[in-house]
């Protein structure tokens with residue numbers, strides 16, 4: 255069974271990374287390995303936008319992943335943008351099997367609320383499941399509470415659950431050969 259590397263980059267709380275690894279392992283039935291924290295991704299900084307370019311961080315993630323790892327996911331807490339988006343929360347390079355999630359816009363403090371580690375964790379878990387499911391070949395889903403629903407803002411993220419709907423679950427089984435680890439009665443219809 256291939257392992258999936260998690261690369262914290264910059265200021266990522268260890269406890270959050272390990273908590274994510276446990277939940278993702280249970281969900282995907284792959285072994286997750288939290289790797290050594292990588293330096294802050296200064297190389298991806300755009301002086302004009304004052305944000306970080308996600309594809310550059312994805313490329314770095316691809317280069318540092320351990321040999322034989324099935325997939326890799328980077329975790330950053332800086333604000334990231336993509337080729338055609340002013341800001342993004344996560345991005346995946348499907349052909350390389352690498353994903354990236356930014357915690358920046360998942361933090362309640364970003365919206366002027368007091369910080370809340372549990373809210374941040376639940377949002378981060380949904381986004382990690384979303385991006386890794388892309389890496390494994392899943393596309394977006396129209397079901398608004400399915401984790402593969404395309405979220406454009408934090409309200410959409412809070413509205414969806416951290417589970418695949420039954421249709422996405424079926425597709426996931428086709429892609430990776432086994433279902434996600436949640437019991438069938440815990441899936442969304």
Ligand SMILES: [Zn+2]
Pocket residue numbers: 384388394404
């Ligand atoms: Zn997506």
Ligand SMILES: [Zn+2]
Pocket residue numbers: 395396397400401402403418419420421422423
């Ligand atoms: Zn779905």
